[in-house]
Amino acid sequence: MKTINKISILALIIAFACAKQETVTPDDMVEAAKAEVNIISVEQANDIINGEEIYNLIDVRGPQEHYYGYIPGSVMIPRGSLEFSIGSKDFWEHEGLYEPEKDEIFVLYCKKGKRSILAAQTLQKLGYTKVYVIDGGWKKWELTYPEYTEKDLKKLGGGDSHEEVGGC
């Protein structure tokens, strides 16, 4: 009887050890988060931007990506500090904005729409109720509305470079 007990305990331990080793890939994480968040098209995002309701357009990419090109009117909150910045009065004051309420619209984007899905999941956990992710992210926006974009290269240091690339 005792041996049977021992064996079953051992089996349990092995089962637990195996279960613990089970890790997921980043794509699995995105896939899992996808089911929980609201994904909208660039056209829908454009409707929100041009709509009546208050919205917060958040670029979750880093400064080395953001300033090279972003959707006009967006606030950059890199995903690394998102949880802390989003509810920080200081952060919003620094941006020259008031701190948004948790039931306001948040439209998130990144380069192609993976990071923003994870970021949206985080915001929802923090209690934000109307969080949307732009499908395809900045790249999709840039391709759909190439003339409705902004950049701020001065923030990256260095001004305009003088370089010519001719030929076709």
Place this chain on the structure above:
Amino acid sequence: MSKKIRIFIGSLFASVIFPTAAIFIVFWFSSQKNEPQTIDPVLRADHIKSVDHSEFEVLQQEFESPHEVTEACVGCHNGRDNEIMQTAHWKWEREAELPNGRGVHNIGKKNLLNNFCTGAAGNNGSCMRCHIGYGWKDKSFDFGDPTNVDCLVCHDNTETYFKRSGEAGMPATTENATLAQPVPDYNYVAQNVGLPTRHNCGVCHFYGGGGNNVKHGDLEEALLECSKEVDVHMSPDGADMVCTDCHKTENHNITGKHYGVSAMNKNRVNCEDCHGNAPHNDRIIDGHFEKVACQTCHIPTYAKVNATKLWWDWSSAGRLTDDGHSIAENDADGNHNYLSIKGNFVWDDNVEPEYQWHNGTADHYLLEDTISTIPVKINELFGSYTDTTAKIVPVKVHRGKQMYDTEYNTLISMKLHAAEKGEGAFWKDFDWDTSAVLGMQYNNRPYSGQWDFVETEASWPLNHMVAPKEQAMSCTECHSRDSRLANIDDIYVPGRDHSRFLDNLGNIILVLTILGILVHTILRIAFYKKRHHAH
């Protein structure tokens, strides 16, 4: 008792074991998969060089000009000059019958417009660097002179031979050589010639549009040495094939051609040339062959290493710094997304293709055409579901905005390149009107002086960067509600399409059925209870 056991065993077999076994057989059958066919290609690399060119005295002479090298080549390889001079590589045009009764035209890079630098003709110094001749500076170029043929650009096996930029196909000379673009060592190059390598083809075909991977999206310098994931054919870890292993060549006539510049379904290279038309050994997957090109599933994304240009907005070009310098700005990935000389761009990598029907024929915006649609179709691939020769193919669509004549309603050929300022080229003087005047003049086209910008699009079918079979698209990329084939609307794709009406009607019927059952059940229970209470 024994009868009960008999009944029990009988039930077990007739009602449980045999039916379950039947289902297991079904599952077993459904899991039976044949292995796909594999191909063992015969590679050009296996070709054994028959002579050592360094032994030939004629190639040891002091060459004064590249033309003399050609003369030496033709001295032994007689007749080859005539072969090459029949090809589109030399003529930059070929006779083609345009679809829809638009007649026979000589079309090619020589005279077609595009939505990159708008067209080669008139910008010869820059564009004709990729012509296989020496010095197609202007219309006076002699297409009948064999010594104008550049043998080396295709047959150099040393990777040291280059044409100089801005010289219409001439290599650097002692007068214009720079550190980066030196005079080629003709003896070294000529003594080390052979079949074209990836470098030879790539030097032009990878850099079309003014930079790596700008034009094609599936042809770029990463293919010189890439992983299997990028291109299963060309990777050293894969089949390690070179361009001419598929683009088989006889008498300098290279098979395969691109629908950016050709119209007829002739002289093509197809996957099935090697793989046959049922390579999967799976009836359902092979059945797709009738309507779906191999490329559609096997090139799930393109521009897998470096980004490709997807949007080119000329209307923003010409912005200069306060002191008159031209500007170059990058996007976050380090690709130019603004150049004063060219305007705004959008680049992307790992791009999902768009999908179109294609039967191998294409129409083109010809120099004499007027604008009939917006966006203007630089080229148009033909085909539809009912066309038995058409298949769904993956396409890179390059969109942009470029100059057009608002009076004559025509796309404008721009004069972009010149050696010096003051010659009226846009890249030097940034004057739209002069650029249009000169560009149209060179192409013998009327220009009213009124211009604006119009949206255009060009379709570039994708054929390269075939992924390993494990990375081929899964069924649900197309067979699901958010199908990649959203644009293909003349077919029924199971999983993507459904009749909303039928589904709603069916669901209502099922719901009503269930409701009816529930009501019946409740009534039965209620009446049953009533009856038994009464007792």
Place this chain on the structure above:
Amino acid sequence: MINKFYTPYNRFWHWTQMLMVILLSVTGWEIHGTYKFFGYQAAVSIHNAAAWGFIILTIFSMFWMALTGEWKQYLPTMNKMGAQIKFYLSGIFYGEPHPVLKSRHRKLNPLQRMVYFLILMITIPFQIITGLIYMYFHLAKNAIGIEYMRDTAILHTIGAFLLIAFLLVHVYLVTTGHTVWSNIKAMFTGYEKSEEHAELEHQ
């Protein structure tokens, strides 16, 4: 008295058919795009294999019916049809006996006869034919000159809805035997206490 209603083959046919139909439905709706379960490719393979299983089973069963004369039981009749409908609409609530007594050579009541006849003669062949056209569309396209898969797919979907509606009602009516479990038990074992006998016992 215990009566034998269902021969072993009859039961094998019934339960195998049930499993096939469940499998075909689950994979069919996945192919339709309603949900993801097996994975699309697997769903298609299973659906096609099950379809062939179903076809083979149907052929066997047709032989069985022809050879044993069972087919006669599926001929529709209007005799007592009204009584049967009335039973389901009211009599059943008052605990009235079934108007048509079940026997070895009359397993089905008039309503069942009608419905099963329609299912066996129309819906199932319809599903098999549209299914085969769907499965071998390239061949069918040229052979019978249809252009679009859409029509075939929609017809096949209509059949699927009808069969599922039938299935729901059928499963429910199983519980309307002499007792809730008596019908399903009979389908498993082949035997059932006859209602007549049971009624007598009851009294």
